[in-house]
Each structure stands twice: as C-alpha cells, then as structure tokens.
Amino acid sequence: MAAPTFVYDGDCSFCTACAEFIGRRIPTSARLVPWQFADLDALGLTVEQCDKAVQWVGENTAAGPDAIALLLRDAGRMWRLAGTALQWRPVRLAAWPVYHWVAEHRHLLPGGTAACSLPQAQRELPGRTR
Template identity: 80%
Template sequence: MTKPTFVYDGDCAFCTSCAQFIERRIPTRARLVPWQFADLDALGLTTGQCEQAVQWVGDRRAAGPDAIALLLKDAGRLWRAAGTALGSAPVRLVAWPVYRWVSEHRHMMPGGTAACSLPQAQRDRMTDTPL
C-alpha cells in the first residue's frame, strides 16, 4: 500500500496552522503537503479541487470533511473513533456546510490572513506585482 497524502492550501495561514497541528498531534501515516508544492498530476488532482477543499489521496479519495475523516481513521484507535463519527451520514450532513462556511471565512479564523480569502489566481497576481 502506498502512503496516503493529505493536501491542503499552503498559502493559507489557517490551513497551514491546522496542518502543523496535525503533524504535531495526530499520528497519521499520511504525508501532509501544501498543494502548491505537490505533484497534482501524479496525485490525480486539479488546482480547482485543491482550492475548493483539502484532499485525501490514498486507497480512497476524498475531499473536505470526508478527507479529514479518512485522515483521522488512519491515525489509530482514539482518532479512528472521531474519524468514524465524522464520516457517519448524520454528521456528514452537518460537516459539509460547516466545512464550507469555515473555508469561506478562513481569513477570519485564528492564524488566518487576508490572503486566505482569495482564490489562487488573485494571490498569484498579488505576488507578481512589483512594489
């Protein structure tokens, strides 16, 4: 079995803070990688998919809270219970709207910055503009 990959937005300070928390506290086998530094073609992902939600690429593919559920299930006993709960049908009905809300407001979350709220194309234009 190949090592699963969890892909997140490395330009977003909130997303990066969450990824750092995962690396410190959640014992997953997954490789965490910002999509900006990932080989998206090799992972079978597009920029658009990665701008929309975090991605899990492994034996199964998932996005958003479904990807988070798979990451938690991968992390072992205690975390598996949380991942199973997150992946259950009733919780998923709430998880997706909450995930979308957080995603749309991540610039307002702890560690978030104004750049977190912009699509990648706009972020690229900001860095390409001379001062």
C-alpha cells in the same frame, strides 16, 4: 502501497496551522503536503479541487470533511472513532456546510490572513503579472 497524502492550502496561514497541528498531535501515516508543492498530476488532483477543499489521496480519495475523516481513521484508536463519527451520515451532512463556512471565513480565524480569502487565481505570487 504508498502512504496516503493529505493535501492542504499552503498559502493559507490557517490551513497551515491546522496541518502543523495534525503533524504534531495526530499520528497519521499520511504525508501532509501543501498543494502548491505537490505533484498534482501524480496525485490525480487539479488546482481547482485543491483550491476548494483539503484532499485525501490514498486507497480512497476524498475532499473536505470526508478527507479529514479518512485522515482521522488512519491515525489510530481514539482518532479512528472521531473519523468514523465524521463519516456517519447525519454528522457528514452537517459537516459539509460547516466545512464550507470555515473555508469561506478562514481569513477571519486564528492564523488566517487576507490571502486566505482569495481564490488561488487572485492571489499574489512572485513573478505573476495580472
């Protein structure tokens, strides 16, 4: 089976910093890919899904904190415990509002930029006219 894929927003500096932290510190077998450079069709994802939340595509598919939980569970011993805790119903119920708050305020977090606050359709891209 192919390695799972963790898809994040490569236009967002905060998201990219988090993905770089994962790449350095969390021993996951997943490929970490900005969705802007991913083959979304092959992954079964849409721009809208990726604009809303990080995505995990593997044996299971998940978004947001559920995707983070699967990434942590994939990473081995210590991280598996954290991923399992994140999937525990009371924690999971709290994780989604926290995830949405972070996603909505990521432009204010360390590494965030103004582009992080805009939906993908409103971001300036080379060659795009409004």
